[in-house]
Amino acid sequence: MTDADWRTDAGLPRFPRLVPHSFARLIDEADGAGRLALARQIEPSPEEDVFALEETSDPLGEGRYLVTPYLVHQYPNRVLALVTGKCLGHCRYCFRKSFTARSRGFLSEAEQDAIVAYLANTPAVREILVSGGDPLTAPPDSLFAFLEKLRAVRSDLLIRLCTRGPVFAPEKFTPEFVHRLAALQPLWVIPHINHPAELGAAQRDCITALRTAGIPQQSQTVLLRGVNDSPELLAELFHELVCLGVKPGYLFQCDLAPGTASFRVPPDEGMHIWLRLRDMLSGLSLPQYAVDLPGGGGKFPLSVPALSDRVLPNSTDVSLRIQGNDGKVYRYPLTNV
Numbered sequence: 044m045t046d047a048d049w050r051t052d053a054g055l056p057r058f059p060r061l062v063p064h065s066f067a068r069l070i071d072e073a074d075g076a077g078r079l080a081l082a083r084q085i086e087p088s089p090e091e092d093v094f095a096l097e098e099t100s101d102p103l104g105e106g107r108y109l110v111t112p113y114l115v116h117q118y119p120n121r122v123l124a125l126v127t128g129k130c131l132g133h134c135r136y137c138f139r140k141s142f143t144a145r146s147r148g149f150l151s152e153a154e155q156d157a158i159v160a161y162l163a164n165t166p167a168v169r170e171i172l173v174s175g176g177d178p179l180t181a182p183p184d185s186l187f188a189f190l191e192k193l194r195a196v197r198s199d200l201l202i203r204l205c206t207r208g209p210v211f212a213p214e215k216f217t218p219e220f221v222h223r224l225a226a227l228q229p230l231w232v233i234p235h236i237n238h239p240a241e242l243g244a245a246q247r248d249c250i251t252a253l254r255t256a257g258i259p260q261q262s263q264t265v266l267l268r269g270v271n272d273s274p275e276l277l278a279e280l281f282h283e284l285v286c287l288g289v290k291p292g293y294l295f296q297c298d299l300a301p302g303t304a305s306f307r308v309p310p311d312e313g314m315h316i317w318l319r320l321r322d323m324l325s326g327l328s329l330p331q332y333a334v335d336l337p338g339g340g341g342k343f344p345l346s347v348p349a350l351s352d353r354v355l356p357n358s359t360d361v362s363l364r365i366q367g368n369d370g371k372v373y374r375y376p377l378t379n380v
């Protein structure tokens with residue numbers, strides 16, 4: 044691959060196509076709209092070379108909160124470990140695509156030790172999100188060696204394994220893998236699932252195996268134009284997840300990553316979708332609708348009624364103005380232009 048292949052006209056890394064074979068099978072098996080919705084998430088399109096002014100390579104501002112090269116400490120009680128830049132498949136709307144496109148491998152021993160030392164010395168941290176990239180790209184022995192180090196230094200630490208693995212590579216969740224995960228409790232798996240057609244037979248078996256092993260799961264979903272921007276479709280997804288034993292956790296507003304404007308649903312439309320969901324679903328099946336405020340303002344619930352107290356009046360431009368957790372005002376555009 045030449046440098047010209049690798050970089051876009053704007054000088055940003057081009058995000059390579061990567062379609063995991065289990066997801067390709069789901070696309071083949073889906074019919075009609077389901078096939079289009081799944082393919083849209085994973086097949087590159089020319090729309091990705093169009094950059095909006097507000098898009099950045101670090102839309103969540105995670106760089107502001109690094110305490111080791113791969114540990115983000117933004118919230119008082121929890122940290123985020125970016126254990127790898129590799130993914131099982133490349134979601135075209137990915138908010139960490141600039142990190143993931145570099146495809147760096149799993150943490151080195153020294154990088155792991157820096158994280159472990161930080162946790163040993165920071166008892167206020169009660170949870171760690173193990174993310175990336177996707178931790179499931181690591182060889183199991185490497186991943187478990189790291190998770191076991193975390194458990195050894197902090198028996199109280201809640202581990203959250205954030206992964207697209209149950210959809211992209213359910214075959215990785217072998218009985219031995221699930222057994223080793225279950226031995227690390229307290230541990231939750233946080234699967235990323237966007238569409239009912241992602242719940243094929245192998246995916247359902249994977250989720251069921253985790254549940255049977257006593258591993259709790261809370262899903263996260265990204266609201267995506269042309270994929271799942273329909274209350275009826277999302278209601279079906281969240282109901283199915285609850286039936287499988289997965290609590291729908293978050294419906295996320297799509298972040299301002301480079302070249303992702305075609306995926307973004309304006310937040311006022313997203314709020315209408317969420318209001319319809321609130322009418323259609325029980326509290327058990329209803330996730331929180333939230334945005335990660337651009338530039339590092341933190342996670343903010345867009346679901347009413349929490350909306351009312353920190354969304355600021357704005358008559359002069361087409362953006363939501365929201366006060367972040369740090370007291371600053373952050374903007375999120377109401378349109379893609």
Ligand code: SF4
Nearest residue numbers: 130133134137176207
């Ligand atoms: S699995 Fe997550 S980190 Fe990887 S490409 Fe998809 S959204 Fe991005």
